[in-house]
Amino acid sequence: MCTSVQPIQWTSDLRNQNFDGIVLVTQSHESLPSELESLKAPLQDYSAVDSGLGEQVVVIKVPGLPGNRLVFASTGPVNRDYDDIRRFSDAAVNGIQRALKAGMQRPLLVCPPHADYKNNTLVAALGALHALYMPLEVRESNVKKNDHKVCVLGLWAAEEARGTKLVELANALESGRLAYRDIGGSDPERMAAPRVADYVQELFKDSPVNVEVVSDLKTLEKEYPCLAAVNRCANSVPRHQARVIKLQYCGEGSIEKTLMLVGKGITYDTGGADIKAGGVMAGMHRDKCGAAAVAGFFQIVAQLKPQHLKVVGVMAMVRNSVGADCYVADELVVSRAGRRVRVGNTDAEGRMVMVDLLCEMREKAVNEVSPQLFTIATLTGHAIRAMGPNYSIIMDNGPAHRSGNAAQWQKAGEVLGDLFEVSTIRREDYEFHKGQSEYEDILQCNNLPSSATPRGHQTPAAFLIMASGLDKHGVDSEAPLPYSHVDIAGSSGPFPGVPTGAPIITMATNYILSDL
Helix, strand or coil: CCCCCCCEEEECCCCCCCCCEEEEEECCHHHCCHHHHHHHHHHHHHHHHCCCHHHCCEEEECCCCHHHEEEEEECCCCCCCCCCCHHHHHHHHHHHHHHHHCCCCCEEEECCCECCECCHHHHHHHHHHHHCCCCHHHHHHCCCCCCCCCCCEEEECCCHHHHHHHHHHHHHHHHHHHHHHHHHHCCCCCCCHHHHHHHHHHHCCCCCCEEEEECCHHHHHHHCHHHHHHHHHHCCCHHHCCEEEEEEEECCCCCCEEEEEEEEEEEEECCCCCCCCCCCCCCHHHHHHHHHHHHHHHHHHHHHCCCCEEEEEEEEEEEECCCCCCCCCCCEEECCCCCEEECCCCCCHHHHHHHHHHHHHHHHHCCCCCEEEEEEECCCHHHHHHHCCCCEEEEECHHHHHCCHHHHHHHHHHHHCCCEEEEECCHHHHHHCECCCCCCCEECCCCCCHHHCCCCCCHHHHHHHHHHCHHHHCCCCCCCCCEEEEECCCCCCCCCCCCCCCCHHHHHHHHCCCCC
C-alpha cells in the first residue's frame, strides 16, 4: 500500500531543466514581480493576438524555459466582494490538468505572492496536489507504471527559507488529505470497516500516534449500544463487521489543549430498513468522510508534531446494511448515557454510531486539560440544501459558543480556503427530539429526509448532545464542556469526483498553524 505524497521540490530558478514546463498561476501577467519578468514578454505577445488570454488556460511555446513551454492559468479578478483565496487553488487545478494533457511529467508551479492573500502560493500548491491525486484503487491495481501522476511537482519560491517552508507545509497537509481521500473516496469493499482498520494501523506504524481497534461484538454491544444496533445486520457478513478505531497523540511539553474528535464512518449507507430508494443510494460509500477526516487530521499531526497539544480521536466504522436483522424504526435503544432512544428513521444512522462514542469522550473530558469535543460527519442532505455544496457547517453548544469557537473555525477556514458557515443550535432543536410518550426519553429522528425537515442540519446536533449526556455539561453546569458539531455533507467533495479533505485544513490552521 503506497501512502506517500506526490514528490515535491522547490526552486528559485525559472530555467531549471530538471522540470519540463512551467505552470503560471496569477491574476495577470502585467503584475508579475521582477523575479518573473522573463515570463511577461511571451504572454504579452500572446495577448496581442488573443484577447481571451485571462479567460482560459493556454499553453505557449517559449524557447529557453524548461520544456520550452509555459502554461498560463489566470485566477481572474481576486479583489471583488465575493472573491477569496480559492481563486488560486482553482486556477492551479486547471493549470495542472492542462499540463498533464500537454504531457508534462515534471511541472514547475509558479504562483507569485499576492499582497492581499498571504498564503496564496501554498493554496495554489494544494490545488495542484489535489489535481495530482491518484485514487488508492488505481495505485493498487498496478494499471499505472507509477503511484503518482507526475515524477515531481516543482514549486517556485524566490528565497530558500520560503521554498523550504512551502514544501514542508504542502507535504504535511497533503499527507493528511491523501489519507482522507484514500479512506473517504475508496469503494465500500476496499474500505469496509476491517480494511479501514488495517489501513490506519499501517499508516501510523512507527509514528507518534497510538492506534487501538475495537472489534469484539460483545464489547461493542456493551459499550456502544446505539452503534451496535446499526451494526447488527452487517455483523452477519465478516468483511462488513464494525470497527471502532481509537487514535491518540500527546505532544511534547505540558498539555495546554485537548481536542477530542468523533468521526462518522459509515462505509456504505443503504438507509437500512428505511431504504434509500429512487436512485439516491449511489455515492453512499462517501458517508465515511467524517471518520476519514479524523484519520487525516491525525496524519497532519503526526507530520508536524505540535507541542503542548493532545488529540484523542475515534472513527466509528460501520456499514448500514439492510436485511432480516437490520434495526428498524420504533425500536427502543438505551444509549451509553442511559437515555432511552426511540428510532424514528434508520437512515439517521450517523448520529446513532457517533452518540455513544461522544458519550465516552464526555466521560474522559472531565479529566483532560482544556478539552474541546467535536463530531465530524457527512450527516445531512439539509446541510447541502441550506449552504450549498462547497461549505462545511459548524455549530456550537453553549460553552463552545461563549468561547467563540465556531467563529474561530470560520476565520481559520478563510486562511487556506477550507470554508465554513456557522449555524446555531436553538431551543426548537432540543424540543424536536424530546420523547413523545412515556416509553422514550429521546426521539432519534422523524420519518422524513433531513432535506425535507425544517432545521434538518441543526436538530441532529441537539440529539447528539441529549443522547450522549452532554446536556448536563452546558453553561448552567458546574463542569461545562465545549462541544461543536461539524457537518461536511456539502464540503466533502463531489461524486463522481475526488474528496476534498474538508475540514482538516481548517483544523490544522486553527490548532497547529496559527501563525499562517
